[in-house]
Amino acid sequence: MNASAWLLWGFGATLVLTVVLQGCQAFGISRLSLPYVLGTMVTAGRDRAKLYGFFMHLGVGWIVALLYVATFEQLGAATALRGALVGTLHALIVLLGLFPLLPGVHPRMASETQGPEASRNLEPPGALGLHYGASTPIATIVAHALYGAILGALYTVR
């Protein structure tokens, strides 16, 4: 494994992923902010949650990049297209698998199956993240495909 390439491009791809998702939120395309969702797992303060969540997202992105790298190593080559395909698969796992489970594990996320609690003031994303806006699935897929494409284009299999 090319550890230095993983560290460098894993960081770069995660940074782009974060910027794209935050940009989608800033421009009113989606309500989703993955750093905020992560940050509110450890703090209730909105400002602190964004800061902590940014670093948590960066860490998670770095670790997940290892899976991409392992896939590229297994396939024998890394290309932007392969990376984008893995990124799309990653996004689908997030949208279809992770999001519906979040209310059950997130300490500050409201759940559709429980009554209202004042401390759970983060809305549940729902299937495909559609509660966060109709464009959320597309934004999530595009951002993750871009993440994969960057890794695929810039990682070199040894």
Next chain:
Amino acid sequence: MGYEDEAFAFASWLLHTTRLTPRKFAVLYDVYGKKPRDEREAALPGYEGSKPVRFGNGARDQLQLDVYGEVVDAASHLARREPLDRDTRRLLRACGAFVLDHKLDPDRGIWETREGDFLHTHSRVLCWATLDRLVHLAEAGQLPRAPLDRYRSARDELRAFIEQRCWNESLQTYTQRAGGDTVDASLLLLPWFGYCDAGSPRMRGTFARIDERLSGGGALVFRYEESRAKEGAFLACAFWAVDCLARRGEVQQAEERFAKLLELQNDVGLFAEMAAPGTGEALGNFPQAFTHVGLINAALTLQEARR
């Protein structure tokens, strides 16, 4: 009332919900922030023959300027407890920017009437309240980078507009619309938002005219003059009248009205949107949160007035 966590949860929901409509709020959002479906009429019989039966909500695309005042006023209450976070400050500045640009635009107003857009007095007062709260927040250092001077001058401009155009000298009342000669029960909220004193001559004149033209008998009050022929008395307005009386020190009269209104609750203490004059029969939406908010506010004001 001590429900701070719920208030913060509501602010969180509001921030989340308005994320896709940051410059112009929608009038209605569902719990996930989606707009309700557009309105359509159905050929179905309504309760006791009421008609038409509608699905969806025709107000979904209306401009109602009062919503900005409600939101900013609520946030200013939160700010008394702890400093506002960046997202809330951004939301409040966005509210201010919208109100600065649209404060004198005709709108549908609080009652979402189907007659079109007008310069509703209540909406102007809520725009005034938006700017007033923003001025106070900015002066307290809670709203960095806010255009304080613009807020101040626009607030003063609005007050001048309301006092000149929304006051009818011959009727001695604030009016439903600028330049109009009809009254509207939403004017009872002017003291609640701190626009004027409930005991001021202009507010006393307005209260008297509302009592004369909108009374449904007993403690009941209709929403506005045209509504008398079409619907029941609106219970939230009746509680606003109680609030207004208590604020100007007429506690006994306020309590008598309050007691009469409490008789309209059902066996589990819930109120409808409206009541039929004479019989007190529940009409409209049931239960209606708006009515209960009016009741709680009136009760708190009465409690304060008794001290």
